[in-house]
Amino acid sequence: MTRRKLLAFGLAFAALSGTAASSANAPLPVRRARPADDNRLSGPRWEEDWRILALDPARRGYAVVTFVAGPVPMLFVSARSGATTVAGDGTFANGLLPHQGPGVTIANLPDNAPPQRNSLSYAQGRYNVDLTFPVRGHLTIAPRRAGVTVGPWHLGAERVFPGDFSVPGLMKWSVPVATGTVTGWLESSGRRIELEGWRAYHDHIWGQFRRSSTTWTHWDFVLESPRPGEAWILNGLEPTNGFDSWPHDARWQGMLVHVTPSDVDACQPRITRRAWLGGWTSNTPWWVPTIVRARCKGLALNVRAPRPWPVGGFLGGIGGSAPLPGGAGWIEHGVPQMPNT
Numbered sequence: 001m002t003r004r005k006l007l008a009f010g011l012a013f014a015a016l017s018g019t020a021a022s023s024a025n026a027p028l029p030v031r032r033a034r035p036a037d038d039n040r041l042s043g044p045r046w047e048e049d050w051r052i053l054a055l056d057p058a059r060r061g062y063a064v065v066t067f068v069a070g071p072v073p074m075l076f077v078s079a080r081s082g083a084t085t086v087a088g089d090g091t092f093a094n095g096l097l098p099h100q101g102p103g104v105t106i107a108n109l110p111d112n113a114p115p116q117r118n119s120l121s122y123a124q125g126r127y128n129v130d131l132t133f134p135v136r137g138h139l140t141i142a143p144r145r146a147g148v149t150v151g152p153w154h155l156g157a158e159r160v161f162p163g164d165f166s167v168p169g170l171m172k173w174s175v176p177v178a179t180g181t182v183t184g185w186l187e188s189s190g191r192r193i194e195l196e197g198w199r200a201y202h203d204h205i206w207g208q209f210r211r212s213s214t215t216w217t218h219w220d221f222v223l224e225s226p227r228p229g230e231a232w233i234l235n236g237l238e239p240t241n242g243f244d245s246w247p248h249d250a251r252w253q254g255m256l257v258h259v260t261p262s263d264v265d266a267c268q269p270r271i272t273r274r275a276w277l278g279g280w281t282s283n284t285p286w287w288v289p290t291i292v293r294a295r296c297k298g299l300a301l302n303v304r305a306p307r308p309w310p311v312g313g314f315l316g317g318i319g320g321s322a323p324l325p326g327g328a329g330w331i332e333h334g335v336p337q338m339p340n341t
Contacts (some may be wrong), residue, residue, distance in 0.1 A: 038102030046071030060327035088134030094177025139184035147175030156215035177202035224329035
């Protein structure tokens, strides 16, 4: 991001960083992302997760690695290249280990055996992913350009137990790697995928909220990489105060980011979502769009999701995630699971 644009962001948002964002028009604080934004939070275990997304348009390949520190430590890995797939996931209740610097370490702790560590770390300008269980692998991410750090989003009231009281829901999002390359390998169940210069994306989400709560709904994420060194990124949701299965474009609040080899532009768009598909899963009615459009200040993103929509794979809720047709992007949409009554 140019110095002029960073200054404009600072003047526009610095005075508003503590105000409530109860409507889609309320400004979201935004600044340039930096490696320190990957540091793990201390204190209560609210939501915190890190994701690495790699794309290989030539073979319609993808890899997604997600580390979750809280509320419960988890790891999710899913990758495909050609006809080869690698996948695994695990929940490690006591597996959040001490970690120095940006990133996180989560381990499986088998009885009478050394910990099986999985980590994301940053050193000498590179991000490294080391996996031992339930998927083995090593990835090195060479950043080309950082994105933005946004938030907080002001969500609905989060219930706190024990004590049965509420606190304001808050969420932040950072993109330390908006464009870059990733090289390495992933392996499970005798299947192995080699990543050789795939397009890379990495983000970090954290805050005083839970993905499984009803303080938000209809969360949209889009990554589109039309060529190496360029990315369009959309991330946002609808703040709520209770479960609501119906989408409301006017209530949606988020950020549209365009990254090129020379610059970073970001603005809060108006979103239009069309051609909805619906269903009922795990006691929850859901709706997902197959057309997503976002526009603001000269930036415009128009994407079509794959059909049929792949239900499943949305962290903490009901929805789905999948590569965009053509293999040069990724799309997600989700709602929280309806609480049992």
